[in-house]
Amino acid sequence: MTATGPSLQELITAPHPDVAPLPSAATSYDTGVRELRGVPYAPVEGSRPLELDLWLPPAGRTGPFPLVLFVHGGAWRRGRRDDMGMRTRHWAPGPFARLAASGTAVACVDYRLSGEATFPAPLDDLRAAVRWLTLRSAELAIDTGRTVVWGESAGGHLASLLALTHGEPRLIGAVIWYAPSDLTVARGGFSPDDATTPEALLLGAAPAAAPERARAASPLLRVHPGAPPFLLVHGDADTMVDHSHSASLAMALERAGVPVELWSVPGADHGWHGAADLQVDEVFTRSLAFARRLQS
Known part of the structure; x- marks a missing residue:
């Protein structure tokens, strides 16, 4: 039988x-850091495959290396996975090469934007990246048991949620730059009744209309001991994101x-913006x- x-x-x-x-790594001539760009990590039915970029420490260093999982900003609506923000775009070497040169691997990940899918899809995507x-x-x-998640703005919001809700392997820390922590009450210029805000587009409805x-x-409401x-x-x-978001989150964590x-x-x-170099x-x-x- 055939x-x-x-x-x-x-x-x-x-x-x-x-x-x-896996694709072949390209080596930076000035830092020796190795880069793997556009690596698919998850297929999404009816949508683009999700990809990540990897920066690895220079050849000759001994792994497994700890990991920084970077999550980009952009109001959950736009942004690029390899962008740490406007004030680092001109750096040479760039911020991720600097991280890798210090001895940690870096993974910059795609996630579905609010024009593609609503919450919790982007958080699910980050979990899928950790799994892959x-x-x-x-x-x-790499050693994902020594992963620090690092995010800025909307990416910091998702990074906070990942650190507060992810299972195994447990993340060991979070670096959060100017990120929202509470989508339930008015802060600064944000109103939970407004159905046109980036937060509402993330949720698929005005936060006040979708309280659960x-x-x-809201990372502020997911804080827990441990x-x-x-x-x-x-x-x-x-x-754009009121300072009270971080102040309240810090108080809850403490x-x-x-x-x-x-x-x-x-x-x-x-x-x-407005800060000195x-x-x-x-x-x-x-x-x-x-x-x-x-990570040490």
């Missing part, structure tokens, strides 16, 4: 990310017995030191 081979559909479909060959990175960790020489979903999407340490950094002149540092950057607006450098350096301390 064995039945794979169907035509199976033959033409790209290999599943769980088993697909753990599955392929031996090939990548708004609560589930959560990993947090570094919260926020400009005290932020006109009350739950979770190690937390709140750093208010004087005179800084959203995205570190030296301030932005200090924010990055201190955030890196926080992550590396937890």
Whole structure:
């Protein structure tokens, strides 16, 4: 009897990310950091495959390396996975190469934007990225048991939720820059009754009209004892995400017995607009030191 081979559909479909060959790494001539760009990590039915970029420490260093999982901002509506914000775009080497040169691997991940899917889809995507990175960790020489999640703005909101709700492997810390923490009450210019805000587009309805979903999407309301340490950094002149988001989250974490540092950057607006270059450098350096301390 002749064995039945794979169907035509199976033959033409790209290999599943769980088993697909990894791309070759490109090595930066100035830092020696290795980069793997556009690596698929999850197929999404009826949508684009989700991808991530990886920065690995220079060849010759011994792994497995700890991991920073970076989550980009953009009001949950736009943004690029390899963008840490407007004040770092001109850096050479860039921020992710700097992280990798320090000895940690970096994964910058796609997630579905609010024009593609509503909450909890983007959080589910981050969990899928952690699962895939753990599955392929031996090939990548990374240790996802030493993962610090790092996010800015909307990405910081998702990073906070991931740190407060993810299962195994447990994340060991979170670096959160100027991120929303509460979608349930008015803060600054945000109103939970407005159906046109980025928060409403994330939820698929005005937060006040979907209170259970708004609560589930609010890191402030997901705080619990045993959560990993947090570094919260926020400009005290932020006109887009009110500074009180980080202040309230820091207070809740402290009350739950979770190690937390709140750093208010004087005179800084959203995205570190208005901050001096030296301030932005200090924010990055201190955030890196926080992550590396937890990973060591």
